[in-house]
Amino acid sequence: MKLPKKLQQKLENRKETNALRKLGTVSNLVDFSSNDYLGFSKNDTIFNNAHDFLIGHNIKQNGATGSRLLSGNHPLFNTVETALSEFHNSESALIFNSGYDANVGFFSSVPQRGNVILYDEYIHASIRDGVQLSNSKAYKFKHNDLDDLKSHLERGREVSKDIDIYIVTESVFSMDGTSPNLVKLAQICKKHNAYLIVDEAHAVGVFGERGVGLVQELNLEKDVFARLVTFGKAMGCHGAAILGSDHLKQYLVNFARSFIYTTALSPHSLATIQASYNELFISKSKQKLHQNILLFKEEIKNNNLQNLFIESNSPIHCCLVSGNERVKEVAQKLQVQGYDVKPILSPTVPAGQERLRFCLHAFNCEEEITKVLKLLATFVK
Structure with missing residues (x-):
């Protein structure tokens, strides 16, 4: 069947502007x-250690069999999440299937109607999509411009001192490699009683002692409401986790739809995450x-x-x-x-x-x- 005319026209517009995306091949x-x-994605030690871990624990299972709330919550989840919490100095960690799933799940469920989300204009598409699914009002501020952010915050507090405000940034931005001043940003959030969320996708494995990320390198763990860490970049495998309090983890398990309604990661994925983190200690x-x-x-x-x-x-x-x-x-x-x-x-x-x-x-x-x-x-x- 042919595409509907509006969809075909959108493809034609992409072709005319030389912006049509195509799947590439391995080169x-x-x-x-x-x-x-x-x-790490081609690291033999990580590959072999993940395999040896599964065999050593007599885990011969190809798939998760279901969502974590049904049949897919393999004991390895608790092992890996505990290790992540310790490594990243966080009270809790909750593993998602990808960074996209984690951001969509968090931002579609945590900010509530009447809340305000302030996000950097260059924030990742997965965060934007999650924000669109939320019932909160959302406003962008200029890229890494804390003065512009403060003006938004002050206007918000003039309207109400009681609304919850969420401020969202990345520690390393994927499209330009820049970083915000996280220390000043945390101070601003504290002054205005706002919740700070930091996407650390491109910082984990790269910055901080053993690759803990920029938030930990700056000793800001207690000043950040939630951190996103992903495993598909420097860690060379797949998946992501939200780091935060035990109460935040409990909330996400109950209300983050991208967590609740999806088949869990396989045991092999979890073993690979564990092996990748172990490699950080010696690499x-x-x-x-x-x-x-x-x-x-x-x-x-x-x-x-x-x-x-x-x-x-x-x-x-x-x-x-x-x-x-x-x-x-x-x-x-x-x-x-x-x-x-x-x-x-x-x-x-x-x-x-x-x-x-x-x-x-x-x-x-x-x-x-x-x-x-x-x-x-x-x-x-």
Whole structure:
């Protein structure tokens, strides 16, 4: 059957603006695009340890068999959630099937009618979708602009001193690699009696001692109402968890629909999460990653590309190349030379702010970093 006309027209509009998304294929290009910052997704030790753990505990089960509230709450969930709580210095942890599920579940259920959500304008799509499902009023503030946030807060408190206000940010933003001033943000939330939620998807495994994330690195755990940690990026596996109080966990188990009405993660996924966290205690990958970040920043300067790149201390570095057609053209040239660099198109980012997104990894070598930026300099000048 043909698509309805309105749907077909939306596809045609994407084609006309050179913004049509397509599924890619696995390539042998040098990886500057994946979120596998530490190389854990292909780590033999993690793979073998997860397998040995399952065999050692006589766990030979392919699937969860149901939701966690029915038949799928395998004893491994308690083991892994306890380990996560201890590692992240949190009272409780609740595992979700993905970061998307966790954000949608949290924001669709926790903020209530009459509450207010203030979110950074560059916040992840999963948070936006959760906010849309909530009954709260939601307002965006300018990216990492705490003065703009304060003006929103003050207006909200003028209306009512009793409403619950939730403030949402990311510790590392996925589309530009920048970070907010979390210390000042926590102080603002405390002053205005607001609840702070921090998505740590791109910080876990990358920042803090053993990769605990930016919130812990700054000793802000007690100032944050909820943290999201995901396992599909630096941790190299799959799933996510909401970190918070025991009462928050109990609430989410009862009201987060993306948790309640889905089949649970398999025991193998849980064993892999545990093995990945264990690897953080012994791996040198985090140190190598940060060496590569420093090298990349040096090479940006050596190639006089500072004016095109957004300042970042994270593994994510973005080179602004305006226009969908132009940024795709530059990305294609880099790919022809053997480097997997992806273009980020509008409407994912605002029109005029299209960019090349470079993701750095512990396994990228010095030659790869040096050469890709030399090539970039020839293509964008």
